[in-house]
Amino acid sequence: MEFRLSAEQKLFKQMVREYCEANIEPRVKEITGEGRIPDEILHGLADLGIFGIMIPEEYGGSAPVGEEMSYANIAIHEIARADMSMSIPVYVLLCLGWGFLISKYGTDELKDEVLAKVAAGDYFVGINTTEPGGGSDVANIKTTGEYKDGNFIINGEKTYISGVTEVMEHREGGHITLVRTDPDAGHKGFTFLHIPGDLPGITPVILEDIGRHGLSTGGFVYKDVKVPEKYVLGEVDRGFYLNMEGFSMARILVSSACVGMAEKALEISRDYVKERELFGRPIAKFEGISFEIAEDHAKLEQLKLYLQYAAWAADKIYTEEDFMSHRELSRIVSICKMEAPMIAEEIARHAMMQLGAFSYTKECKLGEALKGVMSYVVGAEGGHNIQKLIIAREFIGDVAVPYR
Ligand SMILES: Cc1cc2nc3c(=O)[nH]c(=O)nc-3n(C[C@H](O)[C@H](O)[C@H](O)COP(=O)(O)OP(=O)(O)OC[C@H]3O[C@@H](n4cnc5c(N)ncnc54)[C@H](O)[C@@H]3O)c2cc1C
8 A cells, every 4th residue: 555656746746836836826817817728828738748648658648557547636636726716627637537538439530630639738628418408317318419321410409518619719629429329228329429619510609607717618509410430439329338437537637626726725724824913813823713724634635545546546447457347436436526526615615714805805816716616516527416326326236326
């Protein structure tokens, strides 16, 4: 059992922290205002090898084989410390988590087309599952993909999707999309397809979010969009299972973003309570303040360690035969996704209370942090109760699943 980062991982963490503190942290306000992540930041992160972490070496991959998720956890943690609004960490984690699925299940043509660009920070990869009829009930999605002469003809609508302007206007990119290809086969009738943003027949919809303004959220309306079969991931009609596998990878990184943001929020409040004097002494002297920080620190430390374990398990599942099943991994990951946004939200909120009125101004980063993490509290990458359902299914058994 090894609880330390390796020497190489430590070096990587230090390098990412230095880059993010120098190049991201001072620009978050500007990025939030402009609603767009500057290309030079994405290229800077790519130069550190971050967009290549989950990609094979021949396409520009950068992490040691079998340690990809552990490196990704470190990278997203550090980016979220610098951009507490969560825009840049979410942009990067989507590319890493879902880009991984292209690496693993994409056709050679798809991999040749996009992976080197993903590694260079020039191509966004998002996930496109949620529909207006409800995000939690994935098996009920209605968007169809009818096979005809080498293409899937896509009709339907996706909503609350991250990275819409990014793939339609700002740069190249696409979304891995779950569509119904066999109407009579329940969850065995879905296929996962990569849909580039520039295909004819796609109409974007932009939503105005309360936070995370550097990354757009919206949707797509598909009208007879022709998606060549080279864009299918894995086997036709097996998309539901790949979606669940992808969720495991992305939810680890969502948790990394929450933990990185919370770590920084806690440091901000720790520094503040040592300096701020009231009633003739630093407010750190009051147990109402110091005990809350101590409790938050304890919760975050436990979460950090468990998340490191989840990332390690995700690495092992792909490199060690019979290590554990994907269902078992989903239990571990759902524990992280259930806890991380709630703990991070609580820590950001406590930090705001400790900083008092200043925290309610835009000079302070904590307001943006709280709004950013709320995206994961309310449900992005899977609702809170859905994580409980997964944990209950694995711990109690199938009897605890309401839809069976
Ligand atoms: C900022 C943001 C970005 C997003 N980005 C993406 C993206 O890039 N791609 C994408 O596909 N989706 C994205 N989503 C959508 C996200 O995946 C959904 O919000 C999520 O799946 C929940 O779906 P819903 O919002 O429709 O809520 P619903 O499914 O309508 O759920 C409503 C509530 O009921 C609870 N609930 C549902 N079922 C049960 C049950 N059986 N038992 C108990 N409680 C239950 C849920 O936890 C939730 O609290 C994003 C969401 C946000 C907020």
